[in-house]
Amino acid sequence: AQSVSQHNHHVILSEAASLELGCNYSYGGTVNLFWYVQYPGQHLQLLLKYFSGDPLVKGIKGFEAEFIKSKFSFNLRKPSVQWSDTAEYFCALSGNRDDKIIFGKGTRLHILP
Amino acid sequence: DVKVTQSSRYLVKRTGEKVFLECVQDMDHENMFWYRQDPGLGLRLIYFSYDVKMKEKGDIPEGYSVSREKKERFSLILESASTNQTSMYLCASSLRDSNQPQHFGDGTRLSIL
Numbered sequence: 001a002q003s004v005s006q007h008n009h010h011v012i013l014s015e016a017a018s019l020e021l022g023c024n025y026s027y028g029g030t031v032n033l034f035w036y037v038q039y040p041g042q043h044l045q046l047l048l049k050y051f052s053g054d055p056l057v058k059g060i061k062g063f064e065a066e067f068i069k070s071k072f073s074f075n076l077r078k079p080s081v082q083w084s085d086t087a088e089y090f091c092a093l094s095g096n097r098d099d100k101i102i103f104g105k106g107t108r109l110h111i112l113p
Numbered sequence: 114d115v116k117v118t119q120s121s122r123y124l125v126k127r128t129g130e131k132v133f134l135e136c137v138q139d140m141d142h143e144n145m146f147w148y149r150q151d152p153g154l155g156l157r158l159i160y161f162s163y164d165v166k167m168k169e170k171g172d173i174p175e176g177y178s179v180s181r182e183k184k185e186r187f188s189l190i191l192e193s194a195s196t197n198q199t200s201m202y203l204c205a206s207s208l209r210d211s212n213q214p215q216h217f218g219d220g221t222r223l224s225i226l
Contacts, residue, residue, distance in 0.1 A: 009153070032212040043117075044203065044217040051212035090155065094211045099144050099163065100171075101215055105155035 002027050004091050006104035013081055014112045021076040021107050023091030033074040034092040034101065035065055044090065050074065061085070083113045116140070117218035119204050125224045132191040134221050136204030142216075143209040145187035147171075147179060150201040150220070162187055163209065194225045 007022035025031065032051040038044045048059025055067040065076045074091060091104040120135035138145065144163055148156040148171075158171030160179040168179050176198060180188045187206075191198055201222050205215040 034214055036214075043219045044205075046214045049212070049214055096211050099207065099209060099211050099213070100146075100158065100161060103148075103156040105153060 002093070002095065002102050004093055004102050004104035006089075006091050006107050008107050009105070010108045010110070012110045012112065015083055016080050019076070019078040019081045019085070019109070021089055021091075021109070023074045023076065023104060024072050025074065025091075025093050026072065027093060027095050030096045032094045032096075033065075033067060034094075035059065035063070035074075035076050036090045036092060036103075037087045038090070038106075039087045047076070047089070081109075081111050083111045085109060086111045117204055117206055117216050119202075119218040119221050121221050122219060123222050123224075125226060126191075126194050127226050128195060130191075130194050130225075132194050132223070132225075134189040134191075134202055134204075134223070136187045136189070136206075136218060137185050138187075138206040138216070139185065140206065140216070141184065142206035143184075144207045144215075145181065146205040146207075146215060147177075147187065147189045148203045148205065149173070150203055156203065159189065196225050199223060199225045 003026045005024045034049045035047040036044045037047045050057045050067045058064045088106045090106045092101045094101045117138045146161040147159045162181045178190045203220050204218040207213045207215045
């Protein structure tokens with residue numbers, strides 16, 4: 001079965017701390033992987049995506065993610081978080097068989113100033 | 114920049130009413146999607162459409178229907194609203210390709226009394 005699992009539902013960090021949000025997936029084929037972010041009161045927007053090539057993907061606002069095929073993982077990282085990173089983060093995948101995207105349940109990130 | 118516009122940010126309806134949620138995109142995208150977003154459950158796909166007059170059921174289609182008479186417009190219909198349909202509804206669109214990200218509207222927060 002196709003699925004996306006995000007390990008942490010709620011993460012609280014202080015400013016300048018390093019961030020890693022876990023994401024594992026289950027899919028029997030080639031995948032495209034995404035991280036979306038939803039800032040308070042705003043629409044979901046794309047942070048970064050991977051579909052081929054370099055497994056280390058850089059996105060907006062200093063975020064990056066690494067696709068590790070052997071671990072079925074696509075963890076999101078940022079070396080030093082800011083208060084403005086407070087948001088909900090969603091990992092997602094699509095397969096090459098159709099254009100649907102499967103979302104994880106999300107991780108609420110709260111940054112303390 | 115892609116613009117996905119949902120007709121209402123907030124909507125209050127009564128049990129048993131027929132409810133229409135409208136979504137319009139301005140980038141000539143083939144694909145359009147309706148999700149509901151609930152705390153702790155992430156985004157769940159209700160219906161999607163790959164083309165005009167075409168629709169496919171998502172993961173939770175019960176109690177909903179959709180209409181896509183024009184490429185830019187995708188409507189979600191609650192045939193007889195019930196209190197368990199109180200939720201945030203998100204519309205999205207994308208190009209036809211599984212590695213293309215989805216672009217989201219601001220959402221409609223629907224309350225059924």
